[in-house]
Amino acid sequence: MGALDSKLVDAFRLIDRLWAENFAPRIPKDVDDWADENRILPAGSAEQGPWRTDRTPFAREIYKALSDSDECQEVVLMTSTQLVKSEAGLNWLGTCIEETPAPMMIVQATVNTGKRYSRQRVGPMIQNCPSLRKRVSTVVSRDSANSVSMKEFLGGVLIITGANSPAELASMPAKYIHFDEVDDYPNDVGGQGDPISVATARQDTYRRSKRLLSSSPKKPKGESIIEARYDAGTQEKFYVPCPHCDHLQHLVWSHLKWLKNEIGEHLPETARYACESCGVLIDEFHKEKMLAAGVWIAKYPERKKICRSFHLNSLYSPLGWLSWQDMVRQFIEATVALAKGNDEKHKTFINTRLAETVAEQAEQLAANELQEKAEDFDPSIVPMGGLVITCGVDVQDNRIECFPWAFGEGDQMWMLKPEVIMGDPGDEATWKLLDAYLYTRFKHASGQTLAIDAVGIDTGGHFTHMVYNYVRRVDPRRKISALKGDNFKPGIPIYGRGSTVDVNWRGEIIKGGCKLWMVGVNTAKDLLNNRMKRPGMVHLSKHMPAEIFDQLAAEKRVAQRTSRGIRNMWVKVQSNARNEAWDGAVYALWCAERMGLSKYPKKVWEQIRERVQPLQDSLFNQPAAEKPEVKQVMQPKQPRAVSVRRESLVQKFRNR
Numbered sequence: 009m010g011a012l013d014s015k016l017v018d019a020f021r022l023i024d025r026l027w028a029e030n031f032a033p034r035i036p037k038d039v040d041d042w043a044d045e046n047r048i049l050p051a052g053s054a055e056q057g058p059w060r061t062d063r064t065p066f067a068r069e070i071y072k073a074l075s076d077s078d079e080c081q082e083v084v085l086m087t088s089t090q091l092v093k094s095e096a097g098l099n100w101l102g103t104c105i106e107e108t109p110a111p112m113m114i115v116q117a118t119v120n121t122g123k124r125y126s127r128q129r130v131g132p133m134i135q136n137c138p139s140l141r142k143r144v145s146t147v148v149s150r151d152s153a154n155s156v157s158m159k160e161f162l163g164g165v166l167i168i169t170g171a172n173s174p175a176e177l178a179s180m181p182a183k184y185i186h187f188d189e190v191d192d193y194p195n196d197v198g199g200q201g202d203p204i205s206v207a208t209a210r211q212d213t214y215r216r217s218k219r220l221l222s223s224s225p226k227k228p229k230g231e232s233i234i235e236a237r238y239d240a241g242t243q244e245k246f247y248v249p250c251p252h253c254d255h256l257q258h259l260v261w262s263h264l265k266w267l268k269n270e271i272g273e274h275l276p277e278t279a280r281y282a283c284e285s286c287g288v289l290i291d292e293f294h295k296e297k298m299l300a301a302g303v304w305i306a307k308y309p310e311r312k313k314i315c316r317s318f319h320l321n322s323l324y325s326p327l328g329w330l331s332w333q334d335m336v337r338q339f340i341e342a343t344v345a346l347a348k349g350n351d352e353k354h355k356t357f358i359n360t361r362l363a364e365t366v367a368e369q370a371e372q373l374a375a376n377e378l379q380e381k382a383e384d385f386d387p388s389i390v391p392m393g394g395l396v397i398t399c400g401v402d403v404q405d406n407r408i409e410c411f412p413w414a415f416g417e418g419d420q421m422w423m424l425k426p427e428v429i430m431g432d433p434g435d436e437a438t439w440k441l442l443d444a445y446l447y448t449r450f451k452h453a454s455g456q457t458l459a460i461d462a463v464g465i466d467t468g469g470h471f472t473h474m475v476y477n478y479v480r481r482v483d484p485r486r487k488i489s490a491l492k493g494d495n496f497k498p499g500i501p502i503y504g505r506g507s508t509v510d511v512n513w514r515g516e517i518i519k520g521g522c523k524l525w526m527v528g529v530n531t532a533k534d535l536l537n538n539r540m541k542r543p544g545m546v547h548l549s550k551h552m553p554a555e556i557f558d559q560l561a562a563e564k565r566v567a568q569r570t571s572r573g574i575r576n577m578w579v580k581v582q583s584n585a586r587n588e589a590w591d592g593a594v595y596a597l598w599c600a601e602r603m604g605l606s607k608y609p610k611k612v613w614e615q616i617r618e619r620v621q622p623l624q625d626s627l628f629n630q631p632a633a634e635k636p637e638v639k640q641v642m643q644p645k646q647p648r649a650v651s652v653r654r655e656s657l658v659q660k661f662r663n664r
């Protein structure tokens with residue numbers, strides 16, 4: 009080869025290199041590679057400094073799916089909170105801005121949460137990554153190309169909006185869309201359909217467009233958006249090897265085991281995972297190696313080109329994050345609440361820690377079942393254990409019905425004999441009769457007598473002003489309240505806000521006027537229903553008339569479609585069914601909530617018990633049907649003298 013030839017070859021090589029560097033199409037980096045090279049976590053974050061995908065090994069495959077090199081159109085993350093979702097969204101965003109710039113959109117549940125996400129997550133990420141800072145205009149002002157809800161960068165623009173804004177969702181075509189916390193989305197946006205479809209329609213103009221849908225499940229089974237999308241995809245789960253037998257398995261809650269001590273108390277610090285193959289208990293410190301050796305396995309690999317869906321629960325949290333023993337602690341707390349009829353914490357645990365939906369069955373109590381479970385006690389005498397009496401009052405057009413309930417420690421409640429006061433509620437005389445009844449002292453099985461501690465009267469009927477008149481007149485120490493049921497807002501607390509309804513002719517609030525209290529009816533009915541289904545919490549007497557059981561079972565819980573999505577509400581099974589006893593129980597429960605009975609410390613209950621049930625044999629403990637003469641023979645005992653110090657602790661709780 010001559011010198012000329014060799015020079016020519018060199019020249020061609022140079023041309024090749026220049027072409028490759030300047031004109032040849034560049035292969036964009038994958039999301040994990042971009043993040044490992046460029047992402048810096050700001051000071052103050054849990055793991056500040058340069059990003060390390062290896063810290064969360066399960067995230068790498070998710071990042072590959074989000075990368076330009078993977079041809080799937082949709083990535084679905086149904087995962088626990090604070091595990092992988094939000095960082096995946098941010099790392100994908102950073103990679104798109106630098107590697108494949110195009111119009112992008114981030115959709116949060118509302119425009120406001122979108123603004124917060126922009127300020128708290130997107131802004132700081134750009135600020136902390138020098139490579140992004142160079143590309144995104146960082147001047148923030150109202151009219152510049154860079155605001156909280158819009159950020160321009162070289163080759164594209166990012167819009168951050170909310171699923172509640174139809175105009176913005178359809179405002180511009182976007183190649184990449186991140187739909188975040190999709191289970192918080194409304195079912196319909198401005199009458200145009202579901203927000204995901206509205207925005208996705210604008211992706212059609214782009215070839216190789218991609219979207220990310222992420223959320224922990226928050227809606228019940230069958231209604232959860234994230235679960236429906238997960239089911240439609242590849243359904244990938246993360247399999248990790250057992251350190252003892254190498255068997256690959258995906259971690260499930262039922263395999264987490266822990267010990268109890270000799271008195272039956274849980275010991276969360278003993279939590280270990282039972283291998284599904286060899287059965288050996290795996291200590292949590294093995295997790296780092298297990299995660300590093302983990303693989304994603306798809307149930308439907310043939311769907312990989314369309315939608316890759318990933319499920320991950322908190323059992324996979326890297327060491328130093330949420331530990332197995334913390335999860336056991338949260339689970340025990342939720343189980344204790346559930347045993348008391350409160351299922352909120354349990355649902356939250358399943359949704360946010362296990363990333364699973366909860367099946368909501370239609371709820372209805374059966375009158376015959378209630379009757380079968382009813383106990384043998386005289387409802388005109390407060391049984392042992394019943395220590396505080398509250399009374400729900402229902403005003404009908406020709407009568408007033410009173411439903412007294414006794415409450416005791418551990419959220420136990422006993423329905424006492426209802427009272428019907430016949431008469432026109434428009435007539436003062438009827439209210440005098442009610443007043444006399446509310447002064448009744450109930451006989452207690454201990455031989456003492458008990459007064460009614462609190463009363464709630466429904467104002468929902470035709471005699472609202474008569475209720476106000478009565479409530480205004482009575483001594484406030486009698487704790488008689490005017491109530492209004494809020495049927496339409498589910499999820500509000502049983503004991504909510506009160507508002508002063510008495511105003512003078514100038515519209516000024518009258519001091520000491522009547523207050524109207526809103527009752528979270530659906531919440532109260534959920535709680536009552538849960539308690540009734542559990543043994544030993546709600547005590548009904550088999551000596552009650554049959555129609556009382558019918559009334560207590562007059563409603564069912566159904567899912568109703570509202571403007572804000574599907575909500576569960578209690579409605580009558582038959583529209584003409586009578587439900588006074590059920591409503592009465594709700595108002596009596598409201599009184600108990602207002603008095604804070606479920607929060608009374610054990611000590612306070614002990615002191616009330618000492619006063620109401622001094623150590624003695626129950627005098628009225630026998631069912632009245634069997635020994636009717638007992639009532640007439642025995643005189644109620646005088647209350648025992650109670651020391652001043654004891655009185656004050658009980659009073660402190662009673663007077664709240």
Ligand SMILES: [Zn+2]
Nearest residue numbers: 250253283286
């Ligand atoms: Zn094993």
